[in-house]
Amino acid sequence: DTGVSQDPRHKITKRGQNVTFRCDPISEHNRLYWYRQTLGQGPEFLTYFQNEAQLEKSRLLSDRFSAERPKGSFSTLEIQRTEQGDSAMYLCASSPLGTGGEYFGPGTRLTVT
Amino acid sequence: AQSVTQLGSHVSVSEGALVLLRCNYSSSVPPYLFWYVQYPNQGLQLLLKYTTGATLVKGINGFEAEFKKSETSFHLTKPSAHMSDAAEYFCAVRGDNAGNMLTFGGGTRLMVKP
Numbered sequence A: 001d002t003g004v005s006q007d008p009r010h011k012i013t014k015r016g017q018n019v020t021f022r023c024d025p026i027s028e029h030n031r032l033y034w035y036r037q038t039l040g041q042g043p044e045f046l047t048y049f050q051n052e053a054q055l056e057k058s059r060l061l062s063d064r065f066s067a068e069r070p071k072g073s074f075s076t077l078e079i080q081r082t083e084q085g086d087s088a089m090y091l092c093a094s095s096p097l098g099t100g101g102e103y104f105g106p107g108t109r110l111t112v113t
Numbered sequence B: 001a002q003s004v005t006q007l008g009s010h011v012s013v014s015e016g017a018l019v020l021l022r023c024n025y026s027s028s029v030p031p032y033l034f035w036y037v038q039y040p041n042q043g044l045q046l047l048l049k050y051t052t053g054a055t056l057v058k059g060i061n062g063f064e065a066e067f068k069k070s071e072t073s074f075h076l077t078k079p080s081a082h083m084s085d086a087a088e089y090f091c092a093v094r095g096d097n098a099g100n101m102l103t104f105g106g107g108t109r110l111m112v113k114p
Helices: none
Strands: A005-007 A011-013 A018-024 A033-038 A044-050 A053-057 A063-066 A075-079 A086-097 A108-112 B004-005 B010-014 B020-021 B023-027 B032-038 B044-050 B056-058 B064-068 B073-078 B087-092 B106-112
Touching: A005 A086, A011 A018, A011 A044, A011 A075, A011 B064, A018 A086, A018 A108, A063 B023, A063 B064, A075 A086, B004 B087, B010 B020, B020 B106, B032 B064, B044 B056, B044 B064, B044 B073, B073 B087
Parallel strands: A011 A108, B010 B106
Antiparallel strands: A005 A018, A018 A075, A033 A044, A033 A086, A044 A053, A063 A075, A086 A108, B004 B023, B020 B073, B032 B044, B032 B087, B056 B064, B064 B073, B087 B106
16 A cells, blocks of 8 residues: 555543654655644644655644754654644645645544543 | 634434534634544544635545634534544644644544434
């Protein structure tokens, strides 16, 4: 399977702990996106990379959130000092340059207790 | 800034009936428009997209959508619903934002009755 993969699929953590998620995009895709989806809502944009450069961050992305894409391939999203409000599905997507849509991974469901 | 409104958070149809899911958008520039489907505990799958050219766009699983600039709409239709179409459907727009990200509507849950 050559689609977008995310790891882990599920993460349960206690409030105050740090968590890190990984995304492996489709190999030839230059663009990589992180979105967050809460129950009953559409995905909300968090941040966007073109190759290794992080070009845009949403206001939703507080200082506790950091994302990297060190070699323009896989990406990590870290949340420090998690809060219960961080509980959500974190979706990664990738796309080639151009006007096409993004291809989404299966998501990582985070539960903060 | 762009936005998407999906009218009806829940739509119920009988198997074999027409499916119509509504989407209206706002964008300050000609938009690129998308429909995604999401099955439970899964990511989003691209159904179809409009970028330029023909305003009637055909997608996977028998779905199609028509871009109507005058109505700022991009409604999703399927002539005959199948049980397997039951899922959450999201309309999204990519407009003039520098980040090229998608802005999604709130989603419509489609239920198909036997």
